[in-house]
Amino acid sequence: MKINMNKEELRKFLLHAPQGSIHKYMENIHPVDILDILRENPEDSFDILNRLPEKTIATIIDEAEDKEKYEILIKFEDNKQKNIVEEMSSDELADLLGILDEEESNKLLSKMTARDARNVRQLLSYAPDTAAGIMASEFISVRENMTIKETLKYLQQNKDDSENIYDLYVIDTFDRLKGSISLKDIVVNDFDTKISSIINTEVSTIPFDMDQEQVGNKFVKYGFLSMPVVDNSNRLLGIITVDDAMQIIRDEGTEDINRLGGVAAEEKINGTLRDSVKYRLPWLLINLLTAIFASAIVGMFEVTIEKVVSLATFMSIVSGMGGNAGTQTLTIIVRGLALGEISYKNIKRVLVKEFCIGIITGTVIGTVIAILGFIWERNIAFGIIIGVAMILNMIVATVTGFVVPIVLKRLKIDPALASSIFVTTFTDVLGFFFFLGLATIFIQYLV
Amino acid sequence: MKINMNKEELRKFLLHAPQGSIHKYMENIHPVDILDILRENPEDSFDILNRLPEKTIATIIDEAEDKEKYEILIKFEDNKQKNIVEEMSSDELADLLGILDEEESNKLLSKMTARDARNVRQLLSYAPDTAAGIMASEFISVRENMTIKETLKYLQQNKDDSENIYDLYVIDTFDRLKGSISLKDIVVNDFDTKISSIINTEVSTIPFDMDQEQVGNKFVKYGFLSMPVVDNSNRLLGIITVDDAMQIIRDEGTEDINRLGGVAAEEKINGTLRDSVKYRLPWLLINLLTAIFASAIVGMFEVTIEKVVSLATFMSIVSGMGGNAGTQTLTIIVRGLALGEISYKNIKRVLVKEFCIGIITGTVIGTVIAILGFIWERNIAFGIIIGVAMILNMIVATVTGFVVPIVLKRLKIDPALASSIFVTTFTDVLGFFFFLGLATIFIQYLV
Numbered sequence: 008m009k010i011n012m013n014k015e016e017l018r019k020f021l022l023h024a025p026q027g028s029i030h031k032y033m034e035n036i037h038p039v040d041i042l043d044i045l046r047e048n049p050e051d052s053f054d055i056l057n058r059l060p061e062k063t064i065a066t067i068i069d070e071a072e073d074k075e076k077y078e079i080l081i082k083f084e085d086n087k088q089k090n091i092v093e094e095m096s097s098d099e100l101a102d103l104l105g106i107l108d109e110e111e112s113n114k115l116l117s118k119m120t121a122r123d124a125r126n127v128r129q130l131l132s133y134a135p136d137t138a139a140g141i142m143a144s145e146f147i148s149v150r151e152n153m154t155i156k157e158t159l160k161y162l163q164q165n166k167d168d169s170e171n172i173y174d175l176y177v178i179d180t181f182d183r184l185k186g187s188i189s190l191k192d193i194v195v196n197d198f199d200t201k202i203s204s205i206i207n208t209e210v211s212t213i214p215f216d217m218d219q220e221q222v223g224n225k226f227v228k229y230g231f232l233s234m235p236v237v238d239n240s241n242r243l244l245g246i247i248t249v250d251d252a253m254q255i256i257r258d259e260g261t262e263d264i265n266r267l268g269g270v271a272a273e274e275k276i277n278g279t280l281r282d283s284v285k286y287r288l289p290w291l292l293i294n295l296l297t298a299i300f301a302s303a304i305v306g307m308f309e310v311t312i313e314k315v316v317s318l319a320t321f322m323s324i325v326s327g328m329g330g331n332a333g334t335q336t337l338t339i340i341v342r343g344l345a346l347g348e349i350s351y352k353n354i355k356r357v358l359v360k361e362f363c364i365g366i367i368t369g370t371v372i373g374t375v376i377a378i379l380g381f382i383w384e385r386n387i388a389f390g391i392i393i394g395v396a397m398i399l400n401m402i403v404a405t406v407t408g409f410v411v412p413i414v415l416k417r418l419k420i421d422p423a424l425a426s427s428i429f430v431t432t433f434t435d436v437l438g439f440f441f442f443l444g445l446a447t448i449f450i451q452y453l454v
Numbered sequence: 455m456k457i458n459m460n461k462e463e464l465r466k467f468l469l470h471a472p473q474g475s476i477h478k479y480m481e482n483i484h485p486v487d488i489l490d491i492l493r494e495n496p497e498d499s500f501d502i503l504n505r506l507p508e509k510t511i512a513t514i515i516d517e518a519e520d521k522e523k524y525e526i527l528i529k530f531e532d533n534k535q536k537n538i539v540e541e542m543s544s545d546e547l548a549d550l551l552g553i554l555d556e557e558e559s560n561k562l563l564s565k566m567t568a569r570d571a572r573n574v575r576q577l578l579s580y581a582p583d584t585a586a587g588i589m590a591s592e593f594i595s596v597r598e599n600m601t602i603k604e605t606l607k608y609l610q611q612n613k614d615d616s617e618n619i620y621d622l623y624v625i626d627t628f629d630r631l632k633g634s635i636s637l638k639d640i641v642v643n644d645f646d647t648k649i650s651s652i653i654n655t656e657v658s659t660i661p662f663d664m665d666q667e668q669v670g671n672k673f674v675k676y677g678f679l680s681m682p683v684v685d686n687s688n689r690l691l692g693i694i695t696v697d698d699a700m701q702i703i704r705d706e707g708t709e710d711i712n713r714l715g716g717v718a719a720e721e722k723i724n725g726t727l728r729d730s731v732k733y734r735l736p737w738l739l740i741n742l743l744t745a746i747f748a749s750a751i752v753g754m755f756e757v758t759i760e761k762v763v764s765l766a767t768f769m770s771i772v773s774g775m776g777g778n779a780g781t782q783t784l785t786i787i788v789r790g791l792a793l794g795e796i797s798y799k800n801i802k803r804v805l806v807k808e809f810c811i812g813i814i815t816g817t818v819i820g821t822v823i824a825i826l827g828f829i830w831e832r833n834i835a836f837g838i839i840i841g842v843a844m845i846l847n848m849i850v851a852t853v854t855g856f857v858v859p860i861v862l863k864r865l866k867i868d869p870a871l872a873s874s875i876f877v878t879t880f881t882d883v884l885g886f887f888f889f890l891g892l893a894t895i896f897i898q899y900l901v
Contacts, residue, residue, distance in 0.1 A: 012656075035656035037676055159606075159641055166642045173638075173679075190637040194606055195613040209459075209482035227704050229484055230697030232620075232679065249696050250677030253703060257674050260707025261789055264714065268785025269778060276790035277800060280807050284814050287782050291815055294778045295822065298771045306767040312759075319766035320753040323773070323882070324745045331716060331741045335734050338715025342708055343723035353724060360727050367731050368738055375742060435770070 018044050021055045030060050038066040045079075053082055061087065065094030068103075076103045077111075089118045096171065097123065098143040098251070101130035130245075138222050139215035141255070142236045142245035148176045149202055151185070156198035173232035173248055177206055182242045184235055186210055212237045215244055220259050224347050226252035263345055266423035267338065269294070293428060301326070301435035308443035315453045317384055318446055321376075321393055326438030328372055329400035333430040336361050336408025341422045344412060354413070361405040369401030388452035396442035400434060407433045465491050468502045477507050485513040492526075500529055508534065512541030515550075523550045524558075536565045543618065544570065545590040545698070548577035577692075585669050586662035588702070589683045589692035595623045596649055598632070603645035620679035620695055624653055629689040631682055633657055659684045662691055667706050671794050673699035710792055713870035714785065716741070740875060748773070748882035755890035762900045764831055765893050768823075768840055772889045775819055776847035776881030783808050783855025784873045791863050792870070801860070808852040816848030835899035843889035847881060854880045 012020060017040060021029065041063070045052045056064060056079065064083075068076045068091065076099070080088055092100065092115070100119070104112050104127060116124045126144045133139035145168070149158050158175070175193070177185045186206035196205055211229060213222055213236045225234065226249060233248045262272040271286035305312075305322065312318050340357075343349045349357065377394025381387055411429045412422035446453060459467060464487060468476065488510070492499045503511060503526065511530075515523045515538065523546070527535055539547065539562070547566070551559050551574060563571045573591045580586035592615070596605050605622070622640070624632045633653035643652055658676060660669055660683045672681065673696060680695045709719040718733035752759075752769065759765050787804075790796045796804065824841025828834055858876045859869035893900060 032656075035654050037656075037658070039675055159645075162641045163644055172641070190641055191619050194609045194619070194637055194640055197610055198606075207482050209479075209484075211484070223704075227700045228486055230700065232696070249679070249700070253674045253677065253696070253700055256700060256703045257670075257707070257793070260704070260711070261793070264707070264711055264789050265785060267711065268714065268781050270782050270785050274786060276786060276795045276804060280810050280814075283807065283811050287779075287811065288815055288818060290782070291775065291778060291819055292822075295771070295775060295819055298774045299826065301774075302767050302771050305770070306764075309763045309767060312766050313763045316756045316760045316763075316766075317753075319759050319763075319769075320749050320756060322766075323752070323770055324742070324749050326770070327745045327748075327882075328738065328742060331738060332734075334715050335717050335737070338712060338717050339721060339723060342711050346704075346708070348723045357723060360730065363727050364730050364734065367727075368735050371735060372738055372742055375739075379746065435774075 014040075014044060014047070017041075018048060018051065018055075021058065022051060026058055029058055033060060033063045038063065038070050042067050042070050056082060061090045062094045065091050069096060069099045073102050073106045077107065080115075085118070092118050093120060093123070096143050096145060097126045097130055097245075098141060100127045101140075104131060105135060133215065136219050137215065138213045138217040138219065138236045138247060139244060141219055141222070141251055142215075142247050143171065144245040145171060146176055146233075146235075146243070146246045147172050148178050148243075149188070151177050151201070151203040151206060153202045154198065155193060155196050155200045155202070158193060158202060159198075171248055174246075176235060176243060176246075177202065178243050181240075184210060184212060184237055184241055184243045187235065189232070210235060212241070213247065214239075219255050220345060221347065222247060223252055223255040223259055227256060259345065263341065263423040266421060267341065267427060269427065297428060297432040297435070300432065301439060304436050304439045305443065308439075308447060311443055311447045311450060314450060315389075315446065317389070318443060321380060321383075322439055322442050324376060325393065325396050325400055325442045326435045328376075328397060329404040329434030329438045330431045331404075332365065332368060332401045333404035333408040333434045334427065336364070336405045337412055337422075337426045337430050340409055340412045341426055344416050344422055349413075358406075358409050361409045362402065365402035365405030366398070368405075369398040372401060373397035384453075386453060388449055392445045392449060392453075393442060396438070396445055399441045400438045403437050404430070404434045461487075461491060461494070464488075465495060465498065465502075468505065469498060473505055476505055480507060480510045485510065485517050489514050489517050503529060508537045509541045512538050516543060516546045520549050520553045524554065527562075532565070539565050540567060540570065543590050543592060544573045544577055544692075545588060547574045548587075551578060552582060580662065583666045584662065585660045585664040585666065585683045585694060586691060588666055588669070588698055589662075589694045590618065591692040592618060593623055593680075593682075593690070593693045594619050595625050595690075596635070598624050598648070598650040598653060600649050601645065602640060602643050602647045602649070602652075605640060605649060606645075618695055621693075623682060623690060623693075624649065625690050628687075631657060631659060631684055631688055631690045634682065636679070657682060659688070660694065661686075666702050667792060668794065669694060670699055670702040670706055674703060706792065710788065710870040713868060714788060714874060716874065744875060744879040744882070747879065748886060751883050751886045752890065755886075755894060758890055758894045758897060761897060762836075762893065764836070765890060768827060768830075769886055769889050771823060772840065772843050772847055773882045773885030775823075775844060776851040776885045777878045778851075779812065779815060779848045780851035780855040780877040780881045781874060783811070783852045784859055784869075784877050787856055787859045788869045788873055791859060796860075805853075805856055808856045809849065812849035812852030813845070815852075816845040819848060820844035831900075833900060835896055839892045839896060839900075840889060843885070843892055846888045847885045850884050851877070851881045 017036070021041065021044065045055060068079050071079060080091065083091065100123065104115060107115065119127065130144065149161065153161070172190065174190065175188045177187070179185055186208040187210045188202060188206055192205045211225065211234060213225065213234050215236050215238050231249065233246045235246055236244050238244055265272050265274060269290045274283060274286045340349070373394040376397050377390040380393040381390030407430050412426045415422045415425055464483070468488065468491065492502060515526050518526060527538065530538065547570065551562060554562065563574070566574065577591065596608065619637065621637065622635045626632055633655040634657045635649060635653055639652045658672065658681060660672065660681050662683050662685050678696065680693045682693055683691050685691055712719050712721060716737045721730060721733045787796070820841040823844050824837040827840040828837030854877050859873045862869045862872055
């Protein structure tokens, strides 16, 4: 077979090659590449799937999105479904069951072995965004008194159970974690080395209820290939592997970006128009409310604006610049919170820094706009008023840009979700209020 | 030794335990944890480092930020530096050299073995954000005709060179990549299995000049532990490992979040005030320019506002809502571009969708504000004018939110960096223009 077939070649190969050679070469083809072909050629989908070994179908389903998993699985008759399900990993089965209704779910559970069903039911009992909600219950455990050679023999004999091995674990008779050994340690140490002499007892464990965002941060920090998930008594419940961790790191990034931009975490580029409107409209309506609120502030000062209509021209600059400065601060704070970079140790320092940034950038921007305002209106008071309003609003901006996400986090609300609406409301309302308020007080110097 | 020492216990252990037990337990302690202690206790830093084996110091430097690497390294006298450098990996050495001036850089190169120096010079010749710029040149290659047992013996004998093994590679006499074998395949197959029978010839390779963002996407898609970087003749230049990939995925997320929020990609939560001001002020000044530009539009209509001062109250709602809708669209598009989810295949569909979202959400928001405007002003024309202006501006918002990032990407400018400034300028300027322009045309119905 040609090395690195392109998609069209792979599609034809899967459709027309003799089944023997398909089975033979399956190990060389990544299930994601087959999944791409199924997605792009739905008309060939069933024909292709039907020619694949059940094990491959299981790995393809493992890689698919939750909804797709079910669509692929129900194409087959009951007995084949049973075989496929047996090859699937527990975490993917749990994800799949998570989106099914009770009837479908029970039907599927009945197709699993008793052990799988028990595992999957257990996994479903954990919150989906926690460590236990994303872990797989399959892992390989070995005994301390085994040698490398015995361990290798053991792995060779249990080849079929070892789909996802990255590290091996040593547990005691109460399932409590005693240590881990990486595959690297297995392959570089002599055959008669005892596991006990290479075991790593200082294993970083993940509490079962840790938020998946923190799990992702741990993987980035340590660069592990897998990490053990334990309960409160240090019993090994399952493992999280680096491929899942990468997915989490990316998805958490997307979630924060989307939420900061006022879009639902779930919105996808290839989603439907209906979904996009459903996700975006509520956010726009909330924004409309706050915009009306800010306008009401302007409305309070209509008498002043009637006297000096240039105030209307300049007022958006003050509110808008506050919004920009506030967004800068909240962006840094929200990401810092997500990456676990903000702690009791540096929180005060960061607040002081943001306050100073507000003063410094506010003074620079305030001075520039004061000079421009003076030139435009040929009125010193106008320049001073807009300059002072700008400085005040920029300080409000950086301070609320700091405080709002911290408070939301404390209230267990995702700071990425709601920070910007609060911060820009503050900067809009106060921007208008400072500028038009000062103008009202000092109106005799303006007309 | 106690399992899972806390930081304070680890600090004391490193400072006071007999050197023998430190050396013995080093394998169990992750270098990142020692690095944390060095960072938090700079006064103990040299004492701790001095008691560590050179190999451990090298792994700590590998994990450190580029600037820290040098600060740690130069604490030691020349000979020890030499030994540490020898233990470091080529990609980390290249990163370190990348931030040094020529004199420092030459000094450091002189401390490397000829082979290391050549490797590192080669790595430095690649662009830092490409695959070749982040790869390590160390990898383990084996021959096809070896058996598993021979391979294991070979790995055992070359234990010291195998710091970072995730996969093994088979190359021909011209260094061209023939295939790869995972460690998993090594440990689960029988001792007399030939490498040739388990080799994966359909290896996904990374072209040396691929952008690191795309490299990250490949790792997420396939879940690989390492990927080979090849030149145009398929010669194996080096490998990228999953720990580096995780870092990239996270950093690219942070970069996009920062840039979308108007903050430099480099700004860090623990950075200096000076740096923050330096990074943020230029962005604020650019925003000030566009805000002044938008205000100038309002200035053109001062005569109209003088006649109907409520226009000043309502105008920010039209521009602001356009900004919100535009930000939603550009957020989805910028992230879609970063994740490689936008292609020729779906680009038209996405544009049509965004256009429809503009019409639908514009109509809803426009209707609401039209009714409110009518109630507030008790004037039907006022309601119709603000409603129509809103619909027009929301359509402009979603279309420019789509077009701007796509065009910037085509011009090889990071869409995350500049999209929002263009989009909000459009929505501000056109928001004011539509609303005040319509009001000017139909002024006789308003007064």
